[in-house]
Amino acid sequence: MSKPLPPFTCSYSPNVPELLNQLNCTIAISTYQAGKVILISAVNDNNLVQLPRNFQKPMGMAFEGKKMAVATKDEVIILANSPQMAPNYPKQPNTYDALYLPRVTYYSGAIDIHDLEWVDGKLWAVNTLFSCLVTLDEDYSFKPVWKPSFVTTYEPSDFCHLNGLAMHNGSPQFVSALGDGTTPESWRVNKANGGVIIDVESNEIISHNLAMPHSPRIYEGELFALLSATGELIKIDTHTGKYDVIKKFDGFVRGMVRHGDYLFIGLSKLRENSSAFRDLPIAKRSLFCGIIILHLPTAGIAGHIKYENSVEEIYDVKIMAGSRRPGLLNHESANHKVAITSPVGDFWALKNDD
Template identity: 35%
Template sequence: MDEHQPDALELADDAALINLRDTGRFLEVLASLKCSLALSRRPSGVALLGVENGIPTLSACVLPRSMGMTVSGNRLAVATIHELMMFANVSTLAPHYPARPGYYDAMFVPRMTYYTGDLDLHDMAFDKQVVLAVNTRYSCICVIDGYFNFTSIWQPPFITDSLPDDRCHLNGMALHAGKVRFATALGESNEPFGWRANMAGGGILMEVPSGRIVARGLSMPHSPRIIGGRLIVLEGGRGQVLQIDPGTGEKRVLASLPGFPHGLAEYGGVLFVGLSKLREKRGPQGLPIEREREKLVAGVAALDARTGEVLGILQFYNGVHEVFDVQVMPNVLRAEILSPNEWRETPSIATMTSGFWQTRPREEDEDANAEGKA
């Protein structure tokens, strides 16, 4: 990869000033696909990343420990520490947003919240009107539909209870034709937090629903996906993108990256991979990536889905330490997302036939109406 490093770009964020740098052709690739990316990030929140005239556009909101996400049409679901929050794109109102009229082509506003409790949700996917989610704390894949906090639909065969003790750190699922086909975990353990004993090399890839272990010896695997008929898995502890044969478990390295990979999405023949720095407060964890790379970056990598060639990496120099999940938003170029508190300041009202932004407090409307009747 030819690395071209222009001066860092500074973009305003809710919490801090974020410095970005494109190494390679990341922005060019994103612009050519005419899409934006939704990023679940640490420090906590969601960022929407697009490109306009070769310059990155970044909108962000702060949420309590944002984790897994999923996008379907105009819907965006974001897992937080105790909730699953649903956002809707009010695209017809986006150009009329009072704070920046005539600019946005997408505006994600809070629509509904499921109070799940602390489930530590990782990979998620919409299944019609419900959400399928990897429930890491309870070692299961579950459905979230509002009837219960969650409903378990699958557990690894070696898990004997459904308790909040994160026995194997189940974290990823790969879907095909609307069904979960594979899942990843950081360990084959039935003891509370037992996966930590061999975190650096005890990761597994399982077939669903049989529970057959396809591959062992993985270093912190995440984000399995079936893309173009191939099974792709991120191996976080080695900083690699793997292709794994689902029959034999044979592994082939597609790419090695300068960060801890977590979060994978494909669009238009391009793989977008989230990259993170390791959490300093945890200290050395004995991972291969710690020995092989002196400095890790936080950002997003763009890879050729067929060859694994790194097309470019967008690095975050501050304001973002981890990218937890990556989702693609097709046909969106300039998006904004409003946290619940931001939406309450300027609510949007949308119906099947009309919509508007409420630009002044309700009390002012009531006062004006009372004066009119006097």
Template identity: 40%
Template sequence: MSTGADRGTEVRYHHSASFPGVLEDAGCGLLVSTYQAGQLVAIGVADGRPSFSFRRFDNAMGVALGADRLVVGGKNQVWTLRDHSDLAPAIAPAGTYDRCWLPRSSVVTGAIQCHEVTWGVTETGEPDLWLVNTLFSCLAGLDETHSFVPRWKPPFISRLAPEDRCHLNGLAMRDGRPAYVTAMAPSDEARGWRAVRNDSGLVLDVASGEVVTAGLAMPHSPRWHEGSLYVLNSGWGRLERVDLASGQRDVVAMLPGYARGLAIHGHLAFIGLSKIRETAVFGGAPIAEYHDRLKCGVGVVDLRTGDTLATLEWETGVAEIFDVQVVPGARCPTLGSAEDEVWLLPSP
């Protein structure tokens, strides 16, 4: 099957027979960012078949879904799309969609390598956006005056510098506050993580700065869910569960791709899978040994059994996934149409 991700671009895909039914039974849609292809994709089900809606954002990485808005981290900007689900049924083909987000504004950050973005809450209960600022090795917030406002850095980072020292890349929230982060190495030198990335990855506790678990290969996407901490041991293509007391990890599932992007909904884990770029950074990852068998797409894993219940695979047009987010309660979400522009006017 194929669909157009952009005018003149063809994206070919296939999926397991179970994929539409898994989404329908879970009562959710998906948002998937495709870093290399520069697209955000909304995925749902229409007439028993997968539905795709594409919107271009250069170097689309982290995705944060809030109550009334959607935030996307891009190459030099952090974009905000507002929820306009009241318009969804009218977007062509009419009657297909039930959720909709449209771009409304952006904040220019410069090329800070903004990886994950996520919503928390302030002490007064207000929405609070957190960025993983990989270039400056810190967690940050947005500001109208500055490129970003530093809010936390690992204890081994001596100062903020645009040097990608440890490749801080993932953030898990717990009770609305930053709880755990992933980094590829405890390095305090410019791009020092690149020298030892295959067994130097770690998860840090934000509150204490202490190491929770170490020895991972290029970890990403830590997530706290129902009393457990999960992490993607990306270089090995594994979803793992972390024992907070001992730092030991159990393998929940093995995956046929570089695992990056994790969303958990009930007992289901939706995991982004990527092919490996043959570069000095990714070519040496342990999973690169299986380069010809790696897939790009989304795998759905049952956390109770470790079984893969469904898969979606892109064959052409998309080679790398960065983030995956669940849209609870959605049947068929859309990002509007970049070709058939939608104008929003105030009521008279």
């Protein structure tokens, strides 16, 4: 009898570790299904290593400078990189080149935050429950900034399942939603092909009848998005609303980031008991959960990471640029409490057993 695989076992293309080393980066993914943020790094040109950390239903992530934000079930956790602490981390000295430590918690409440973006010190969030874009700070659970024109009131009704946010030049430019209805959870009626992309500034729907759009992103002035229900990466003409399919995948695509010439795209293997996704046509073709690396100039597959167990659904994918082996201490563990940082020095405090 074969032994069961260790948790978070994954396979990957032989070239992926070398590619991450060449790009000088680490992949970060959030999986609300497994309750983890996972950092995937290359230890050399042949092997990857993972660092899974517990977060309660992690969704969107954002990075700006030394800061990292993670949206969870009812909080947004802010962490900060303290690279000078990394070499002396007591449990694993001389292992990490960065170390993210928890610093602030925003108590947002259970508003079902999806995408997060951090621009010029301001943290933006897609508040899916209230169908609006918000900012987060210490004064309120959230501050509403914008809502689609068809949403007439701020209330916790998830009218359209607003989910994705594309920023451009420091401002929200486009959002994705699974519908444009005006009654609570009306998006569920035509969830497989009732999606829309909305221009935030004009508040006009620029593209209709999309197959569950997620992860809109602007790269070099062009709008890309993922159609989760059909497994497609598309490029949208923002003037006509028409789109070209760049690549089609056998999987539920969600979570995308560009680094250099490469797109890192999350694929999910949909659960049979998922009320929202189990009846989608793509569910039968979702062969695995993991990351696809696409060479954008040629639309060729440059590599993949495939989970054999533990991880079935991915929400967000981010790149931690300039760090080949970052560490992260979450707020649930007591380990971070002995990390003392300040402008005048950083210290690992000795535990006092008294």
